[in-house]
Amino acid sequence: MITVVTKTYNNIEPDNREILRYAGCMEPDNNVNTLMQSSLVEAAAVLSGKACYVVLSQEELEEIPELNQVIKGSQDLQYLLRGCSKIVVMAATIGVGIDRLMAKYGKIAPSKALMFHAIGAETIEKLCDMVCQEISQELGAELTYRFSPGYGDLPLETQRTVFDILNPPKHIGLTLQESTLMAPSKSVTAIMGVKN
């Protein structure tokens, strides 16, 4: 029986340089820094990191034909997972709060909306790093890098398979839209290999 593990994270620390990079501003002046700092404070109050994942052995993978097929059908994934005995399927989100801030400031201050967009992008990346590091520690093995639906030859439609397996709406409040976009928007799903 396959267990979906759910975890919450309240202490994600984004890297300011990365936020500025996402915001398209590598040389911030005082005004931009002030904008970023005030946005960070506002964002911190609403960020809610959650992740769920499964670790699947080869046999367990065989029991889930849809996923098995998807993996077999992607040369990029085959290459990524070569020599891996297990795979990890994960989903993570930082919650609806940042979407609300982007919606609010999109109406009245697009510069702030842009900043929240950048903070969200950086925060979800950092969250994924934390999740992967934890999984890696728990398994006592290294993970490959994260490969998401829509990368390389892995169709975006794979999102539906990932959602069928993990049921992220139930575990972490992450939903899939008709367009295969996720809501909340600052979210990631990924497949990784566990290196032997």
Add this chain to the structure above:
Amino acid sequence: MTFREYLKNNKVYLDGGMGTLLQERGLKPGERPELWNITHKDIIVEIHRAYYDAGSNVVSANTFGANVLHFDEVELKTIIDAAVANVREAANASTSQGPKFVALDIGPTGKLLKPLGDLDFEDAVEVFAKTVRLGVQAGVDLIIIETMNDSYETKAALLAAKENSDLPVIVSNAYGQDGKLMTGATPTAMVALAEGMGADAVGANCSLGSAQLVDVAQELLSVASIPVVIKPNAGLPHTEGNKTVFDVGPDEFAQTMAEIISMGVRVAGGCCGTTPAHIAKMVSETKEIAPKALEDKGITMVSSYTHAVVFKDEPILIGERINPTGKKRFKQALVENDMDYILTEGINQQEKGVHILDVNVGLPEIDEVDMLTRAVCELQAVTDLPLQIDTADTVAMESALRRYNGKAMINSVNGKVEVMDAIFPLVKKYGGLVVALTLDESGIPSTAEGRIQIAKNILAKAQEFGISPKDIIFDTLAMTVSADNKAAVATLDSLAYIKNQLGCHTSLGVSNISFGLPNRDAVNGVFFGMALERGLSAAIMNPYSSEMLKTYYAFKMLRGMDENCAQYISKADSFGTVAPKTAVTGSVAASQEAMDLRQAIIKGLKDMAYQMTKEKIATVEPLEIVNQEIIPALNYVGQGFEQKTMYLPQLLMSAEAAKSAFQVIKEAMPKGGNNKGTCVLATVKGDIHDIGKNIVKLLMENYGFMVVDLGKDVKPAEIVDKVVELHAPMVGLSALMTTTVPAMEETIVLVREKAPWCKVIVGGAVLTQEYADKIGADKYASDAMEAVRYAEQICVGE
């Protein structure tokens, strides 16, 4: 005995986990458990029976995900019929004593509703309605709506249950570790919503183990007048070898449930990981605990999708600025469909500290039903304050109440029979706290006695509709003292009587008192203080009035509602007389330096740019300010951006500063400004990213173009219709994903067909020149400045 009758005086035991037990028996990830009602009937019946045998009074059919998003309608009927029959069979087979009820189980759709996700509220209602109707046909005794982690979806399901059955409805939400729903609602807010709409019980399940749910249970019990339901998980899952194990066993579970039931919880069961053994143990440990009698808590409250505002001792401020009465600029915004103006009014008032926003968008020349509904929905996308829906049009009222996410304030009803007959059914159906004006067919009584009598009539009539006095707040009508020098006295005397003798809350539109007088603020402030001292619960007021704020915070402090005078002290500096500014702060750190308007815009200092323009416009012609200061500043920044000496955030901050300067210009010459050309903007169908589009909009507006923003996820036909209607020379389309580029192409094809004169500008993360050429766009703009430059070319060319 019906379920409702049984619930009245007894504790009710629900069942425990189903999904986790099915997984143990081989349900695969991704496999729909509802299909097992047919394919593994024996297992399902056996589990149901084990729960009845363990002492459950209510067993839920295996219909958690049985809806039309997962099954077609024929299949859905087969599944629900089978699921309900399975529970009936188990009930008949069980040897346990006590009444046995069968519940239709309704779980979340797994989708987020708009504006956060892509599921429309009415579509969600229809999804649930189909399941409810099939459940009713199959003969269930009650409906359990559970594991909902969003207040809006909860409302959709509850509305569907109420509109399609008379069955009892239990509403149960999944709270996170922060004690809130995933989309932010507190337990109190959920009680406001569920109780307001007539749920039979409200509570919590899933997500948390029983120990963590104690706090949630406590809060629910402290505010709910209906029974509270708690269905915890058996702790958290972990893997042991090849098995999933939950860490709370039957003994520990039963112990915590005994504690929770002793607190007063009346409906108890288990969720993920709980088994018939958990339920059996809980029943045996708690059956001697006497059910706590229900009491009407008499709490007056409204809610938004995050929190409730409770009317108690502390007076509540209701911002009155979203209202066109006497406001030229606001009327213009309504006529021009300028939603951003309305939203900005909402956000600004929130920053001034109001607790609730009044929303009135009535104007003879607009479609109020549509405008009010959209205003309510869009306000709820940018502010978490509860709203007071303010209209005399009952169709508009119902439409807005239906879509409102939470329990709204309703403005208003009065003593006229016709009005009560129209408004009270809406209060009953959608929930709400209704403002009742003490006037009737014969007008407004000049005496306190007359107004008190009307209040009593209104209460009596409300009772006929099953509306509790706690959901009525009386407005004893402030009339101008300039027409009758006893006017204030009558208002205040009736107010005090209603508060003290009838035990109801009160509200006033304070500023009416000074109509026709000079220096109205002075009168309003004192009258507000007098009313507060007589027990006023809420005021509909202008939060930009420093007199009102002074009175409010000083009153609270003097009345012992402000510990250490902290609120007063923190607000004291802000009691200036400055007019409302544009929303949100730019940095004013540089405000000491000598600076002209041009520099303020270049540096992106929004507040300063606003103030400077305001000062300048007293002596300088508006157009001269635009041409000598604003445009040169915009050009400087625009060129800087193009030459990569300035970056996007700086470009935007400058653009926002310019916009706030333009706001002053626009107020000075509302009809003025030469429109360089009209541009229709939209993010295409299927795509919900609008940051890029909003940036283009801001810049184009600053450069003198009239932008008609259709928003995101817009159908091709809707975009083209607007282009044709306005004969717009250009349309800007945004798409962020490869999957939505086809929708962009589809839109372009339709533009070519219906509006061949129109130039198409495309942009967005996935687009390239090559892509743009392929789908037949006129222009690929890699950033917002490029879009502006192209628009200038087109419009010069014309």
